[in-house]
Amino acid sequence: MTDTPILSTHGLTGGYGDFQALFGIDLHLMPGEVISLIGANGAGKSTFLKSIFGLLPVDREMVRYEGAAVGGTPAHKMVGRGLAMVPEGRRLFVGMTVEENMRVAIDHARLSESEGQWTRNRLFELFPILGEKRNQPIEDLSGGQQQMVAISRALLCQPKVLLCDEISLGLAPKVIREIYAVLPEILSGGTSIVLVEQDVTLAREASNRLYCMLEGRITLTGNSNEISRDDIAAAYFGASNAMA
Amino acid sequence: MQWLDAIVQGVLLGGMYAQYALGMALMFGVMRIVNIAHGDVMILLSLIAVSLAGVLPLGNVGLVLVIVPIAVGLGWLLQKFILNRVVGADPLPSLIATFGLSIALQNLMLEIWSADTRSLPNSDIASASFQIGPIYLGLLPVIVLLCAFCLTGGLDAVLRYTRFGRGLRAAAADTEAAAMTGVDPKRIYATATAIAVGILGLAAIFAALRATVSPSDGSAQLIYAFEAVIIGGMGSVWGAFIGSMVLGVAQAVGLRIDPGLGILFGHLVFLLVLATRPEGIMARKK
Numbered sequence: 381m382t383d384t385p386i387l388s389t390h391g392l393t394g395g396y397g398d399f400q401a402l403f404g405i406d407l408h409l410m411p412g413e414v415i416s417l418i419g420a421n422g423a424g425k426s427t428f429l430k431s432i433f434g435l436l437p438v439d440r441e442m443v444r445y446e447g448a449a450v451g452g453t454p455a456h457k458m459v460g461r462g463l464a465m466v467p468e469g470r471r472l473f474v475g476m477t478v479e480e481n482m483r484v485a486i487d488h489a490r491l492s493e494s495e496g497q498w499t500r501n502r503l504f505e506l507f508p509i510l511g512e513k514r515n516q517p518i519e520d521l522s523g524g525q526q527q528m529v530a531i532s533r534a535l536l537c538q539p540k541v542l543l544c545d546e547i548s549l550g551l552a553p554k555v556i557r558e559i560y561a562v563l564p565e566i567l568s569g570g571t572s573i574v575l576v577e578q579d580v581t582l583a584r585e586a587s588n589r590l591y592c593m594l595e596g597r598i599t600l601t602g603n604s605n606e607i608s609r610d611d612i613a614a615a616y617f618g619a620s621n622a623m624a
Numbered sequence: 625m626q627w628l629d630a631i632v633q634g635v636l637l638g639g640m641y642a643q644y645a646l647g648m649a650l651m652f653g654v655m656r657i658v659n660i661a662h663g664d665v666m667i668l669l670s671l672i673a674v675s676l677a678g679v680l681p682l683g684n685v686g687l688v689l690v691i692v693p694i695a696v697g698l699g700w701l702l703q704k705f706i707l708n709r710v711v712g713a714d715p716l717p718s719l720i721a722t723f724g725l726s727i728a729l730q731n732l733m734l735e736i737w738s739a740d741t742r743s744l745p746n747s748d749i750a751s752a753s754f755q756i757g758p759i760y761l762g763l764l765p766v767i768v769l770l771c772a773f774c775l776t777g778g779l780d781a782v783l784r785y786t787r788f789g790r791g792l793r794a795a796a797a798d799t800e801a802a803a804m805t806g807v808d809p810k811r812i813y814a815t816a817t818a819i820a821v822g823i824l825g826l827a828a829i830f831a832a833l834r835a836t837v838s839p840s841d842g843s844a845q846l847i848y849a850f851e852a853v854i855i856g857g858m859g860s861v862w863g864a865f866i867g868s869m870v871l872g873v874a875q876a877v878g879l880r881i882d883p884g885l886g887i888l889f890g891h892l893v894f895l896l897v898l899a900t901r902p903e904g905i906m907a908r909k910k
Binding site: 433435454455456459460464465467471472473474475476480481483484485487488489490533534537 | 787790791797798801804805808
């Protein structure tokens with residue numbers, strides 16, 4: 381690990397139009413690291429990811445990526461720099477097959493399929509069910525299978541940083557384990573990961589460091605295995621926050 | 625025999641409608657942008673072609689080579705400066721913006737070309753015909769139909785098998801998710817509209833060769849294009865082609881029943897399809 385974060389935010393503020401949802405978020409991600417961002421519904425986690433990805437307006441200096449100020453860069457250019465996202469609710473391309481969904485990512489990836497480390501065949505080995513269903517329309521797949529397609533689509537962008545927004549949401553525990561089992565393999569290729577989760581136990585187990593968010597602010601941060609459950613509970617629900 | 629002739633002439637008429645409808649299939653069917661100025665843009669291109677033919681000895685092929693690039697440029701500008709500002713989940717802004725554009729274009733054309741009907745000078749191709757059995761076929765309508773067929777096949781293949789086609793379908797399905805996957809939605813939409821209006825450029829020349837055009841004709845073409853896309857099924861390029869044939873045949877058959885009924889018959893068949901199969905003929909089963 382080097383000393384410069386691959387991705388960091390500096391006093392990031394933002395929201396939707398006149399509605400401010402984020403109040404000065406400072407966060408950093410080191411190369412090869414997994415951080416998790418936890419918080420209740422409406423804490424601003426998804427808004428934060430969208431702000432990093434150029435889907436919501438932010439000031440240039442608020443987001444730094446590989447040392448460069450990149451805040452507000454359009455999303456498709458962030459993909460070119462090495463960012464990819466598994467969005468909340470999967471957001472797959474309806475009306476297209478499993479393989480066509482993956483091809484869209486291959487077509488527009490940072491590196492071509494042959495140069496990058498992620499190929500269709502490797503993903504079909506990782507998720508054999510997708511190989512079987514490669515020519516089926518995306519809407520015919522189960523929720524867990526769709527989540528696998530969403531992860532595959534993001535990986536085929538050949539990212540250096542992968543943002544995962546609630547990938548366990550609405551899935552059976554068995555499927556969640558299958559999906560989380562893939563994270564070490566993603567990390568081993570040098571990709572850093574930001575996990576947004578509501579499941580605190582899952583978030584702690586899967587990450588090096590943890591940030592807890594409440595009402596648009598970071599209320600707790602530290603190494604995942606050192607933070608106590610009581611501290612998390614307080615930061616998560618805002619008990620010690622004097623209810624600002 | 626006169627019914628067989630009606631059906632054949634209807635299919636040929638459908639070829640013309642298919643050329644109006646293809647751009648609509650791309651913009652309305654795939655991208656879900658409602659472009660009320662669709663017909664007016666085509667009439668504008670027809671009138672430009674008529675005026676150009678009056679001053680330059682281009683010939684019909686030469687005209688195509690000049691007008692289609694103008695159309696492509698016009699489509700790109702339309703998307704870049706008007707439609708990209710109003711596209712989104714809500715179809716109303718694009719509808720209002722292009723409705724305004726439609727009114728502005730019609731008045732601009734009236735100002736420049738007056739309300740006279742015009743057409744491209746009669747050439748051999750427009751009056752030539754041949755006979756198969758008892759049925760006479762005009763050479764020009766057959767060429768129009770063949771062009772429509774090839775354009776439909778080409779556009780369908782582009783949407784299915786190219787990087788551009790996949791990117792466009794992805795952006796149409798979920799613009800934000802497509803951007804997160806590396807697609808530049810605004811650029812891909814501008815290209816798609818350029819293609820849609822480029823096809824209108826070809827249709828504009830055929831329309832002016834086949835019949836007359838005047839500045840207020842656009843709304844009729846708009847309705848035919850809408851109806852063809854909806855009869856065929858949203859999102860299907862071949863559906864729009866088939867929808868155009870249905871519309872053409874309905875009008876031709878209606879015309880044989882009573883010369884005043886042709887256009888009404890087309891609308892009635894459209895309503896019948898809406899009532900019995902609102903998802904369209906070619907729509908995928910859910």
